Amino acid sequence: MMIFQREQLYLLVKNNYEIIFCALLAGLITSFLTKKLKKSSTDAIPGRLGLPFVGETFSFLSATYSTKGCYDFVQLRRQSYGKWFKTRLFGKVHIFVPSVVGAKAILSNDFRLFNKGYVKPTATVLGMSSLFCVPVEDHKRIRRLLTGPFSMDSLSKLVQKFDKMLSAELKKLADEGKSFVVLDFNMRITFHAMCDMLVSITDESLLNKIEKDVTAMSNAMLSFPVMIPGTTYYKGVKARESFLSFFEEMINRRRRSSKERHQDFLQAMLDRDSFPDDEKLRDCEIIDNLFALILAGQGTTAAAIMWCVKFLDENKQVQKKLREEQLSILGNKPIGDSLCLEDLNKMSYGLKVVKETLRMSNVILWFPRVALDDCKIQDVEIKKGWHVDVDAAHIHYDPEVYKDPLMFNPSRFDEAQKPYSYIPFGSGQRTCLGVNMANMLILVFLHRLTTGYKWIVDDQDLSIDTKSLLQKLKSGVPITLTPLKDI
Ligand code: HEM
Numbered sequence: 001m002m003i004f005q006r007e008q009l010y011l012l013v014k015n016n017y018e019i020i021f022c023a024l025l026a027g028l029i030t031s032f033l034t035k036k037l038k039k040s041s042t043d044a045i046p047g048r049l050g051l052p053f054v055g056e057t058f059s060f061l062s063a064t065y066s067t068k069g070c071y072d073f074v075q076l077r078r079q080s081y082g083k084w085f086k087t088r089l090f091g092k093v094h095i096f097v098p099s100v101v102g103a104k105a106i107l108s109n110d111f112r113l114f115n116k117g118y119v120k121p122t123a124t125v126l127g128m129s130s131l132f133c134v135p136v137e138d139h140k141r142i143r144r145l146l147t148g149p150f151s152m153d154s155l156s157k158l159v160q161k162f163d164k165m166l167s168a169e170l171k172k173l174a175d176e177g178k179s180f181v182v183l184d185f186n187m188r189i190t191f192h193a194m195c196d197m198l199v200s201i202t203d204e205s206l207l208n209k210i211e212k213d214v215t216a217m218s219n220a221m222l223s224f225p226v227m228i229p230g231t232t233y234y235k236g237v238k239a240r241e242s243f244l245s246f247f248e249e250m251i252n253r254r255r256r257s258s259k260e261r262h263q264d265f266l267q268a269m270l271d272r273d274s275f276p277d278d279e280k281l282r283d284c285e286i287i288d289n290l291f292a293l294i295l296a297g298q299g300t301t302a303a304a305i306m307w308c309v310k311f312l313d314e315n316k317q318v319q320k321k322l323r324e325e326q327l328s329i330l331g332n333k334p335i336g337d338s339l340c341l342e343d344l345n346k347m348s349y350g351l352k353v354v355k356e357t358l359r360m361s362n363v364i365l366w367f368p369r370v371a372l373d374d375c376k377i378q379d380v381e382i383k384k385g386w387h388v389d390v391d392a393a394h395i396h397y398d399p400e401v402y403k404d405p406l407m408f409n410p411s412r413f414d415e416a417q418k419p420y421s422y423i424p425f426g427s428g429q430r431t432c433l434g435v436n437m438a439n440m441l442i443l444v445f446l447h448r449l450t451t452g453y454k455w456i457v458d459d460q461d462l463s464i465d466t467k468s469l470l471q472k473l474k475s476g477v478p479i480t481l482t483p484l485k486d487i
Pocket residue numbers: 131132143292293294296297298300301304358363364367368423424425426427429430431432433434435437438
């Protein structure tokens with residue numbers, strides 16, 4: 001080993017100081033860059049947080065109220081920053097999670113590492129006892145007790161009622177020969193079917209009153225949370241008060257009068273009054289979850305049906321194939337019979353049409369969660385309290401997950417999808433409670449539409465309705481029906 005004397009070392013440094021200086025500088029730069037790069041692969045997610053509370057809230061709201069809708073905010077940032085980006089909305093840091101691996105990391109760790117996270121106006125309107133907002137210890141109990149309306153027996157009754165109501169209404173519209181808006185029509189008819197099943201309300205004026213409140217509440221969910229009269233948020237909060245008092249009064253009335261007995265969800269809950277606490281719902285839980293069920297079920301299902309009609313109009317081959325399947329099911333039934341669950345089970349192509357519609361329309365664009373602790377998702381460091389949004393829309397359009405993602409091709413569902421790559425109903429412990437109900441209602445609609453009629457879409461405008469959390473077209477897709485027998 002070579003050992004330098006002090007003088008030799010001095011001479012070496014003196015004669016080569018430029019080289020040594022350069023080497024030291026290079027070492028420093030390399031070490032700095034290494035640290036920087038290491039940092040960027042973990043916690044330095046690109047994006048802009050902006051000012052402490054406001055962040056990019058105004059850009060988000062401005063996209064929300066433009067013709068392109070709130071997802072434009074996400075897409076524009078992806079163009080600037082790449083798939084992963086951060087932003088600050090309503091005072092909270094948000095990360096939009098764009099991958100199947102990320103979706104799995106979040107949805108399979110619900111309640112352990114993540115919980116639902118809503119922006120303030122959404123949480124206020126939903127109510128703190130809603131299934132969407134309650135802490136884990138209440139979620140299991142409430143979810144278990146809410147499954148009653150989704151039993152096969154209840155769904156079977158719902159299918160028959162919905163089918164009768166729908167067949168009559170479609171016939172009326174076809175007889176009148178007038179254009180009608182598919183979205184509005186289905187909002188109304190699903191709402192009526194659900195109110196009947198949940199609280200046995202069929203009176204038109206009461207239904208209109210409740211629907212008005214529900215609409216104002218839904219509209220407020222993405223509004224700026226200021227209590228100034230006239231604002232969307234204010235109207236939503238007031239509508240919530242009216243909704244609560246209406247159902248408090250109904251619960252009290254049913255409790256007072258033993259004669260007023262119904263076969264519905266509310267009655268099933270009230271029949272548990274004398275049960276132990278973990279086997280019943282408190283009144284505020286019943287009411288918040290009535291709203292949760294209506295909110296979760298009405299707009300989503302109506303929007304999905306609207307998109308089905310739109311996609312079927314644009315894809316006549318798919319429409320033809322679907323009609324053939326549905327006519328053959330109809331042909332095997334006694335004339336005039338309502339649809340039953342067994343009929344729906346035979347609609348294998350119909351179900352693929354529904355699946356493809358939900359993949360492409362992304363009625364719910366992303367699922368919001370909050371990190372309960374510091375953690376990593378695919379090497380990206382997430383801090384406790386950050387909001388992580390599972391970006392279902394991005395996953396459903398990822399060409400690495402779906403070949404030709406822009407093509408409406410129900411047959412792609414001939415093959416089973418990989419876990420967490422098809423998530424229109426979410427996944428894991430918080431999977432949609434109404435997935436069967438939704439599929440059934442959509443299939444009934446498709447059956448009656450394709451076996452009874454042809455239709456033309458009267459307005460091809462593709463602007464997105466921005467007043468809603470759900471993806472839907474502003475036009476709502478107006479159509480005019482012609483009975484098949486007249487063609
Ligand atoms: C096409 C129609 C529907 C779609 C696309 C849909 C989608 C979803 C999604 C994505 C979630 C999970 C969100 C998350 O993980 O954050 C969810 C949850 C939920 N959905 Fe649906 N849904 C539909 C219809 C319905 C219907 C008809 C009902 C009931 C009447 C319903 C009731 C619920 C409830 C109660 C939850 C909360 C579950 C929980 O947190 O435990 N949904 N839905």
